[in-house]
Amino acid sequence: MLVRLILGLLMTVAGLAVAGKRVAFLYRLIKAGQPDTKRSDDLGARVFAQAREVFGQRKLLKWSVPGLAHFFTFWGFVILASVYLEAYGALFDEKFAIPWIGHWAVLGFLQDFIAVAVAVSLGVFTVIRIRQAPERKDRASRFYGSHTGGAWLILVMIFNVVWTMFFFRGASSASGNFPYDSGAYVSLGVGNLLEPLGHPTTEVLETVGLLLHIAVMLVFLSIVLYSKHLHIFVAPINVSAKRLPDALGPLLPMESAGKPIDFEDPGEDDTFGRGKIGDFTWKGMLDFTTCTECGRCQSQCPAWNTGKPLSPKLVIMNLRDNLFEEAPYILAGTEHEGARPLVGPEDDGGVIDPDVLWSCTTCGACVEQCPVDIEHVDHIVDMRRYQVMIESAFPTELGGLFKNLETKGNPWGQNNSERLAWTKDLGFDVPVFDGELAEDVEYVYWVGCAGAFDDQARKTVRATAELLHIAGVRYVVLGKEESCTGDPARRAGNEFLFQMMAQQTAETLNAVFEGREPRLRKIVTTCPHCLNTLSREYPQLDGHYEVVHHTQLLNRLVRGGQLTPVKPVEDGPRVTYHDPCYLGRHNKVYTPPRELVGATGAELAEMPRHADRALCCGAGGARMWMEEQIGKRINLERVDEAIATDAETIVTGCPFCRVMLTDGLVQRQSEQKAENVDVRDVAQLLLERVKATDTSAPKA
Incomplete structure (x- = not known):
């Protein structure tokens, strides 16, 4: 008993010392970012966001299978904390039980159930990673560019947590030290298998299992803090500091040292945009360290999906790498001549290539899908601001x-x-x-x-x-x-x-x-x-x-009855609706246009990517006035999706979208495709049905 107590405490002290050093470094580094004073307002909404997105896993559950697997894994970390409380208690008292609830069969069942669910989830993650392996799917894989080796290591470590838990608890049960007489069905089952080995043997196995379980946790802790899986700890903080309300909406105003810039009389030290990694706010730096490299943003990005070099995930990863490269100088408050340019050609050592920076349509699909609320668009626009206003470097x-x-x-x-x-x-x-x-x-x-x-x-x-x-x-x-x-x-x-x-x-x-x-x-x-x-x-x-x-x-x-569209006697036309990014993702308006389509009697055929996953038309982010020279044109990709629905009309609610979709449709029609398809606004569709029977004077 004394030996395992000493070994357990020594391991813990060493593990926490390594972890503590890393935590102190990360805290000082993120704190060194520029001030951002708008991250603590509306405390109630932030608490709700924490409950919904961290504990409820809302965004992850949009991707049903991996989302459910991650849901169980997250709650495994929460619930199995009680097992580690029992484990540390067992270092001091082999018959330790959590006060008041430590003998409840319900708690024992919940601990074993969630551990089994985590083990099943690991199998799901394994299948997903094999099927989505970049070696198999290249750019089509959302894990393209991610550190896949580190991900496999984490899966192994989570598995180690599960099996050592059952090993320790099973041996404890066989030794007569287990606090649960029922409920913990897996642990009790393992105990039944070990019991024939005899009491002296199971006591040794209990000590070995206990120390292994603690050691795995401590090693896991250090791996997480020194890897991309840092998000396990910083994601809840990032979610709490997210932009409010729940829509992309406005770009943040330019500030310097936490204060708005007076453009009529700027200060000598004012920073216009982000010209180096140290110019980002602490929230930006927190974003970089929070990235899980899951690739959900990448899989939804219209630029990436049409062969362009922009991947929101890789932008954040590259900024994170540069942050750690420059960390000694940021913490020392000094600059050095060898710093890489934040924006510049990749061949010249640039962190973000100009083609990457200017491919963004600011559609917000990346922000919408990010499960940890990283603000990719804000960072991209901030870098554009520096390039335009300080460097005068922008597309002609x-x-x-x-x-x-x-x-x-x-x-x-x-x-x-x-x-x-x-x-x-x-x-x-x-x-x-x-x-x-x-x-x-x-x-x-x-x-x-x-x-x-x-x-x-x-x-x-x-x-x-x-x-x-x-x-x-x-x-x-x-x-x-x-x-x-x-x-x-x-x-x-x-x-x-x-x-x-x-x-x-x-x-x-x-x-x-x-x-x-x-x-x-x-x-x-x-x-x-x-x-x-x-x-x-x-x-x-x-x-x-x-x-x-x-x-x-x-x-x-x-x-309200002020407009009365009359539905056609026969089946209405088949239409598909394109969600404008600045109406949908940026302002959460999805239902009214669709209800209007329904009111006209038209049959709505949704494209595979619609509503919050809708593909951009390619015009946002001032791309409307820039040539698209890399990869497939985004508007053609969207028009091809629309044509595939067999719709007679593509309807939308944005003039820019209409221009892009019309241009794409004209090109396809020049190739003898979709010759009877047209592009219209929802208002035109409605007016046609209103005027079908009523062109009278205004109603009172």
Whole structure:
């Protein structure tokens, strides 16, 4: 008894010393990151996120089989902590039992059950890793680029925890020291097998099993702290510090030393974006150390899926590697000449290749699927900000975009005098803001640059305006008073230009809504990018509005009886709906567009990737204005998915998506494919069915 106590305590002291040294290093390193002051607000929501995502494993369970296996494995770590409490108690008292509950058969059963479930889960993980092995599936494997050797080691170590547990508990049962008379069915069964060996032998086996069980845990602890499986400990912290609310929504404003940058009078030491690894906030550094290398982000990334070099997983892994490379200098607060450039060609030692950085569409599929709430998009845009504003290093096409935004107030470079061209020949007068907002006006209809200047998008805004007219909704458009919200500039990394445009637009809207409280400052728009920027990002500039997407408003009007679509007598057309990223993942609007499709009587055929797993059209992140020269075009990939549904019409709710899908469809039709398919907005589909029987004057 004394020998095992001494050995057990010596092992524990040594193991905790090794682990403690690593924990202290990681704490100091992450703490050395730049301040981030917005990670402790809304404590209630953060506690709920912890319960739902860590203990409930919400995101992991979206992937049913591996998710369920991980669910049992996670709870194995939680519940089997009680077994280790019993094990350490047994070092001091061979008949130790947890006070009050230590003899409950229910606890013994739960311990054995979860251990068996973990063992079965290990088998599931083994099959998944063999089937998904990069050696077999190359880039199609979500484990491509991951440290697979370390993953196998962890599976072995978890198995060691399970078998040593049953060995120790079985020997304890055979020796008469086990605290459970029933319930712990596996441990008692092993005890029955060992009992014929005799009491002296089983006592020795109990000591051996106990020390093995403790030793495995201590070795496992060090392996976890020094490997990618660090997420076991830091993931709960990362989830607690996640962005709120639960949608990607706004990009974070640029800060330096934890304070917003004053672009009109920046400080000498202000940091514009991330130019080196030490520029990231502590939350960014926590993100890098939290990555599990599971590859869920990679499997959903539209760039990676179309042969481009961007893998969100590899971006985070490379940043993590660079963080540890630079750790001695970060902790010392010094710089050195041998530091690798954060963004630069891979052949020149760059951590992130420019082709990787500029392939991102900011669709947010990576963030949506990440089970530990890593914020890939924020980090990518922050690096873009430094490249644009400090290095002036960006794709040449963006130069034209920035110039058009700065001089013309829109990405197309069109004259503002043409902003009302879409209203011609509508058959009714579109009300235009005349300097004062009437009391009975419910909405400002934000047309957006695409709706004003793109021929395809004009069809959407015309259809929406006509539906609002039929429903009797009181609205006004701003016409020449409108300007770009600045979304393309911000996603491209030109935060200075965004701030300039957004300040101007916010001032315009604040003047329009002067005297109205925020909840009555209602805006409707057909552009999800405008929706996201006006509703989620303008509050950063003291612009507070209630913004809805046109599909949300139209759906309310249909449900309220103000619009009455008449379903066709025969079966309706077969359509497939493409989820715009900035409407879906960024703002969690999935149902209203689908309900509108159903209201028209159309048959909805979903693509394999839809809703929160929808594939991007390729236009986001200012990619709309950049050439796509690597791999397959993302819009072609999406159009091919849509064509495969045998739908007659591809419907969407975003002008950028419509352009990309139309371009992709035109290319496929030039190849004699899907010749009778067209692309339309949900509003057009609805208007057709409303006008089928009713083209009368507005309803009262």
